[in-house]
Amino acid sequence: MAATFVSALAVLGFLLCVEVAVSDTRCRARSGTCQSTSIRCSGNYVSNLCNGPSTRRCCTPTYNDRRCRSRSGTCQLTSTQCRGGSYVSGLCGGPSNRRCCVRRTGGNTGGGGSCTAEQKRLACDLFRSSNVQAAQRHPSGQRDNAYPYNNLRDMCNGGKASRSRYHCTGKGCNAPGGSTCLSTKLLKYLVNLKSSGRVIINELAGACHSCQSRHYSGLAVDLHNDRRTSEYLRKCTQMGGWGQNEGSHVHCQFYDGRHPNW
Numbered sequence: 001m002a003a004t005f006v007s008a009l010a011v012l013g014f015l016l017c018v019e020v021a022v023s024d025t026r027c028r029a030r031s032g033t034c035q036s037t038s039i040r041c042s043g044n045y046v047s048n049l050c051n052g053p054s055t056r057r058c059c060t061p062t063y064n065d066r067r068c069r070s071r072s073g074t075c076q077l078t079s080t081q082c083r084g085g086s087y088v089s090g091l092c093g094g095p096s097n098r099r100c101c102v103r104r105t106g107g108n109t110g111g112g113g114s115c116t117a118e119q120k121r122l123a124c125d126l127f128r129s130s131n132v133q134a135a136q137r138h139p140s141g142q143r144d145n146a147y148p149y150n151n152l153r154d155m156c157n158g159g160k161a162s163r164s165r166y167h168c169t170g171k172g173c174n175a176p177g178g179s180t181c182l183s184t185k186l187l188k189y190l191v192n193l194k195s196s197g198r199v200i201i202n203e204l205a206g207a208c209h210s211c212q213s214r215h216y217s218g219l220a221v222d223l224h225n226d227r228r229t230s231e232y233l234r235k236c237t238q239m240g241g242w243g244q245n246e247g248s249h250v251h252c253q254f255y256d257g258r259h260p261n262w
C-alpha cells in the first residue's frame with residue numbers, strides 16, 4: 001500500500017513537471033526564463049507566460065524590437081510557429097533565430113490602396129514634416145499597426161490607415177479593426193497646423209473611442225494638449241469641424257455627409 005502511494009506521488013510529480021515544462025513554452029519562445037519575481041531580472045518581467053503562482057513570471061531580455069513592433073509583429077524564436085503570418089528577418093534584437101512574426105493582416109502597407117491621390121500627397125506632406133510628431137504608441141500600451149505614425153506612413157505609401165482591433169474597456173464596443181482613409185478635410189487641417197509650428201498627434205484612426213466615433217472613419221484627430229490648444233480649436237471650427245478640449249488631448253472632428261446628423 002505504501003509502495004503504491006509513493007509511486008502514485010512519483011507519477012503525480014512527473015505529471016506536474018511535464019505541465020510546468022509545457023506551460024513555460026510561451027516564455028521560452030520569447031527567449032525568457034520563468035522564475036520567481038523575487039529574483040532580479042536584468043530585462044523585463046512579463047505576466048501570463050509561465051505556469052505556477054502569479055509571482056512566477058517570465059524574465060525576458062531587453063532587445064531592441066521597435067522595428068518589428070512598428071509592423072505590428074512579435075519577436076519570437078523561429079522554433080515557435082508564426083500563426084497566421086510569416087517570419088521577417090532583421091527586425092528583432094537577440095540571436096539570429098529570433099525573428100519578427102508579422103501577421104498577414106495589418107502589415108506594413110496597411111489596407112488596400114483606394115484613398116485618393118490628394119489624400120496620399122497630404123499624408124506624405126505630414127509624414128515627412130519635421131514639425132509633425134506622430135505617436136508610435138497608444139495610451140493603452142497596446143501594440144499594433146494603428147499608431148498615428150503608421151497611419152500617416154501607410155497612407156503615404158499608397159495604403160489605408162489601419163484601425164486597432166482590441167478590447168475597449170468601458171466603451172461598450174471594441175476597436176473595429178480594418179482600415180480607412182484619413183479624410184481630405186482632416187489631412188488639410190493637420191497640414192495647416194504643422195505649417196505654423198510643431199504639432200503632436202496622439203491618435204488618428206487607431207485606439208479605442210466611442211462606438212460611432214469619427215476616428216474610425218478617418219474624420220477625427222486627437223492632438224496633444226499644449227500651448228497651441230486654443231489655436232487647434234479655433235482652426236478646427238474655421239475649417240468646418242468641431243473641436244473639444246478633453247483634458248489630456250484636443251479632439252477635432254470633421255463631417256463628410258456619409259452619416260445622418262454628422
Ligand SMILES: [Zn+2]
Nearest residue numbers: 220221222251
Ligand atoms: Zn478623439
